[in-house]
Amino acid sequence: MNRAGRRRDRRGRKAGQAARRRELISRSVHSAEQCLRDRDYGTAYAHFLLVLSLAPELKEDFKETFQYALFKWAEELYALNRSEDMFNCYEQALELFPSDDVICNSMGEQLFRLGFRDEAAGYFYKAVKLNPNSADAKENFYRVANWLVERWHFVMLNDVKRNLMFKKAIENAVHAGCKTVLDIGTGTGILSMFAKSAGAPYVYACELSKTMFDLACEVVAANHMEGKIRLLHMKSHDLRVPKHIPEKVSLVVTETVDAGLFGEGIVETLIHAWKNLLLEPKPKDGSCDRYGRVIPAGAVVYGMVVECPEIRRHHRVFVSEVAGVNIEGAVQFSSPVHCCHKSSEVNEPYATEKMSRVSGGYKSLSQPFLALTVDFNSLEDLESIAAGKSCRISVLAQEQGQLDCFITWFVLHLDEEHNLSTGPSEETCWEQAVFPIQNLPADGYTVNRGDTVVLDVHCPDCYLRLDLVTVIRAGDGDMSSDGTSLENEADLCDALAGLHTTHQKDSEQELCILEPSEIAMLNNVIYHENFKTAISKVLSSLDPGQNGSFRNESPAASPEDPLYILDVTEGFSILPLIAAQLGRVKSYSSVEEKQHYVALERLLERNCVSKDSLEFWLNQLDANDDVLQRPKSDKLWSIIILDVIEPCGLIRQEVMEKCAIARCLLQSGGKIFPQCVVIHGLLVESNTLLQESAVQGTEPTLGFTIAPSINQFKVPVHVFLNLSTLPCVPLSDPVELLRLDLMNPYSNHCSLATEVKVKICKSGLVTAIPFWYHLHLVEDIHLDTSSAMSHWKQAAFVLEEPLRVEEGKEILLGVHFQNSNVTMTLKEPS
Ligand code: 44T
Numbered sequence: 123m124n125r126a127g128r129r130r131d132r133r134g135r136k137a138g139q140a141a142r143r144r145e146l147i148s149r150s151v152h153s154a155e156q157c158l159r160d161r162d163y164g165t166a167y168a169h170f171l172l173v174l175s176l177a178p179e180l181k182e183d184f185k186e187t188f189q190y191a192l193f194k195w196a197e198e199l200y201a202l203n204r205s206e207d208m209f210n211c212y213e214q215a216l217e218l219f220p221s222d223d224v225i226c227n228s229m230g231e232q233l234f235r236l237g238f239r240d241e242a243a244g245y246f247y248k249a250v251k252l253n254p255n256s257a258d259a260k261e262n263f264y265r266v267a268n269w270l271v272e273r274w275h276f277v278m279l280n281d282v283k284r285n286l287m288f289k290k291a292i293e294n295a296v297h298a299g300c301k302t303v304l305d306i307g308t309g310t311g312i313l314s315m316f317a318k319s320a321g322a323p324y325v326y327a328c329e330l331s332k333t334m335f336d337l338a339c340e341v342v343a344a345n346h347m348e349g350k351i352r353l354l355h356m357k358s359h360d361l362r363v364p365k366h367i368p369e370k371v372s373l374v375v376t377e378t379v380d381a382g383l384f385g386e387g388i389v390e391t392l393i394h395a396w397k398n399l400l401l402e403p404k405p406k407d408g409s410c411d412r413y414g415r416v417i418p419a420g421a422v423v424y425g426m427v428v429e430c431p432e433i434r435r436h437h438r439v440f441v442s443e444v445a446g447v448n449i450e451g452a453v454q455f456s457s458p459v460h461c462c463h464k465s466s467e468v469n470e471p472y473a474t475e476k477m478s479r480v481s482g483g484y485k486s487l488s489q490p491f492l493a494l495t496v497d498f499n500s501l502e503d504l505e506s507i508a509a510g511k512s513c514r515i516s517v518l519a520q521e522q523g524q525l526d527c528f529i530t531w532f533v534l535h536l537d538e539e540h541n542l543s544t545g546p547s548e549e550t551c552w553e554q555a556v557f558p559i560q561n562l563p564a565d566g567y568t569v570n571r572g573d574t575v576v577l578d579v580h581c582p583d584c585y586l587r588l589d590l591v592t593v594i595r596a597g598d599g600d601m602s603s604d605g606t607s608l609e610n611e612a613d614l615c616d617a618l619a620g621l622h623t624t625h626q627k628d629s630e631q632e633l634c635i636l637e638p639s640e641i642a643m644l645n646n647v648i649y650h651e652n653f654k655t656a657i658s659k660v661l662s663s664l665d666p667g668q669n670g671s672f673r674n675e676s677p678a679a680s681p682e683d684p685l686y687i688l689d690v691t692e693g694f695s696i697l698p699l700i701a702a703q704l705g706r707v708k709s710y711s712s713v714e715e716k717q718h719y720v721a722l723e724r725l726l727e728r729n730c731v732s733k734d735s736l737e738f739w740l741n742q743l744d745a746n747d748d749v750l751q752r753p754k755s756d757k758l759w760s761i762i763i764l765d766v767i768e769p770c771g772l773i774r775q776e777v778m779e780k781c782a783i784a785r786c787l788l789q790s791g792g793k794i795f796p797q798c799v800v801i802h803g804l805l806v807e808s809n810t811l812l813q814e815s816a817v818q819g820t821e822p823t824l825g826f827t828i829a830p831s832i833n834q835f836k837v838p839v840h841v842f843l844n845l846s847t848l849p850c851v852p853l854s855d856p857v858e859l860l861r862l863d864l865m866n867p868y869s870n871h872c873s874l875a876t877e878v879k880v881k882i883c884k885s886g887l888v889t890a891i892p893f894w895y896h897l898h899l900v901e902d903i904h905l906d907t908s909s910a911m912s913h914w915k916q917a918a919f920v921l922e923e924p925l926r927v928e929e930g931k932e933i934l935l936g937v938h939f940q941n942s943n944v945t946m947t948l949k950e951p952s
Contacts, residue, residue, distance in 0.1 A: 572596030
């Protein structure tokens with residue numbers, strides 16, 4: 123065959139191939155569509171995958187059908203517990219459509235519901251970046267943005283004093299000769315940029331969070347320093363010289379400290395750095411010109427004995443009777459925040475609180491005492507802390523009060539000249555560490571002037587801990603006239619050394635560890651009494667003795683039949699017990715944890731309530747059953763208690779979605795509690811909320827451009843607010859914003875919008891709209907989520923654009939409610 127012939131032949135073969143390809147594609151499309159009609163989504167998905175890899179030009183045409191097949195198939199795989207296969211499908215789909223926000227968002231949703239929150243957050247973020255107008259992706263992103271970039275980053279970056287101190291200390295070190303700098307836990311890169319601007323020729327930075335690392339790269343580039351700072355996405359412990367950084371450094375800067383100083387692992391981090399990453403420390407005789415040092419150079423931790431009702435009610439169950447239920451004795455309720463019992467897996471070492479903003483305030487019962495000092499430039503010092511050495515301290519009570527907690531704060535000594543304090547009365551962005559005191563006998567919490575509080579300070583597992591040892595009553599020892607103890611401290615400590623007054627729990631008692639919000643709920647007597655009254659009212663309206671007509675629809679019912687009550691509160695709740703005590707009731711608890719279940723059983727016994735009147739609902743259901751079902755195949759519920767508000771102050775979306783089902787499961791005259799949720803709010807000017815929501819321009823960050831990058835992670839709704847202590851100026855009275863009627867089958871809770879006229883009572887700049895809820899149980903009984911004893915915190919919508927308003931004028935507040943998310947807008951009435 124000549125050359126031309128061979129070419130013709132090749133062309134012919136190619137034409138044949140193309141024809142066969144077209145044939146295959148069209149057959150696959152046909153099969154895929156047939157499978158879709160047959161609802162065989164797995165096969166449909168496989169066919170589409172083949173089609174689109176063979177014919178990428180068809181991607182746009184088939185995008186939506188392909189997505190449909192993917193989502194349907196993913197649902198099936200999820201239901202079959204084949205999540206691995208499901209994620210593989212998503213990954214294949216994203217290879218085909220790498221910039222498709224819908225697939226990206228859906229992948230995030232699947233990850234989220236399987237508990238992979240960080241990964242989910244990454245996909246939601248990507249989806250929003252791909253399509254900033256996607257409402258679904260934005261809503262999902264807002265729910266998780268806090269996991270990606272914690273809110274304190276905004277607060278810290280807005281803290282000019284802190285930024286200036288670090289800047290000056292770093293400048294001093296660089297000017298004194300530190301040429302190689304390593305920034306451990308760089309966050310947005312600000313400390314590295316300080317070092318570079320101060321003239322350090324070699325700056326390295328590491329950051330373990332992927333999101334923060336990406337952000338740091340963006341920030342460094344925005345400040346024209348790319349290539350001048352070497353950024354590493356690594357934990358400092360994994361850094362090797364010369365693999366990652368070419369030589370040991372002369373300066374480590376780090377702010378890997380939390381409210382309890384050591385909680386971000388600074389002790390281990392610096393032990394590793396001194397052994398591997400830093401030049402030798404400066405010798406005593408100063409004979410060496412190349413040595414390593416750390417900013418901050420050290421820290422001093424201070425403590426104080428504090429009375430604080432707000433901390434008490436979140437960490438200690440102090441009521442003995444709740445709406446007729448005796449909760450004393452049978453169960454020992456404890457907070458998960460470190461206390462003396464042994465179940466250490468549930469222990470958190472401390473809580474954190476900005477004491478200046480605690481609702482109801484606090485009272486210092488002692489002077490500040492020195493709890494611990496640490497020299498970050500001494501490997502020996504760091505190692506002795508890591509070894510968990512303990513120190514016993516005696517503190518004199520200067521005021522009479524309740525021994526609710528110890529608090530600690532610290533002064534960071536950046537260098538000889540620059541200090542930062544995180545103290546409770548300081549103008550600072552920092553919170554304090556709180557060590558609640560619990561499990562003392564009921565009369566053991568009162569301290570009097572002159573009493574001595576003895577505590578141990580130590581760092582087992584490198585978390586700071588303060589443990590109460592004992593209280594020496596003033597009467598027990600010799601007191602001088604001014605109330606100070608005459609004994610010297612060393613003698614006292616010796617005398618106490620052998621004394622162990624850990625408060626063993628009564629072996630009769632069952633231990634039940636509750637979240638702080640669950641403890642606050644249990645302490646809220648009014649909450650439970652309101653429920654009790656409301657339940658009684660509904661029950662008596664259903665009682666055939668009082669209203670003979672109510673059960674006409676269910677002929678099988680007789681006066682002996684119990685009334686059924688279901689409580690689907692998240693976590694621990696004694697409402698079913700309160701209901702069971704009302705008689706002729708069968709109540710169902712939906713507690714999931716064994717300890718909750720055991721605690722309820724013990725309380726049932728203690729209160730002599732018949733065992734038959736309380737059941738555990740989840741025991742009656744199969745693993746895959748929906749929680750909302752009839753109590754029995756021929757019975758309906760009289761009351762269903764839904765937990766519609768999260769402790770953080772947001773509406774629980776999944777619960778709102780269940781209302782329609784719940785209504786269908788009610789007998790005639792039965793009720794959902796709450797029957798109605800009313801959102802209340804007011805307009806405020808609050809600089810604090812602005813500071814916590816976004817970096818305010820380049821000024822706080824000393825001229826560096828950080829705001830545009832990190833502000834991509836800002837969210838419109840703030841949660842966990844203490845409205846009563848939020849620094850703000852109210853510009854209007856509280857108003858009713860929106861009413862959600864859970865009993866009305868015709869109202870649509872998925873999407874609602876209203877406009878409310880608001881009278882301005884003070885001129886100012888509206889920056890935010892805090893909101894809370896009234897939960898209506900029966901006509902005249904409601905719960906207020908902003909009340910002083912509430913276990914709920916409040917939320918606030920922060921406006922994108924603050925609006926100036928004039929006293930006496932009216933303003934229109936638009937409230938949009940979609941999938942349980944609230945959006946608000948302000949405008950002048952036309
Ligand atoms: N919270 C303060 C903690 N890192 C401050 O990934 C103060 C909290 C706070 N990277 C309210 C107010 C405030 N190697 O991005 C983080 C973290 C990273 C590391 C590499 C390591 N060995 C580590 C250790 C941590 O460092 C960054 C800062 S850590 C904590 C900062 C306003 N609530």
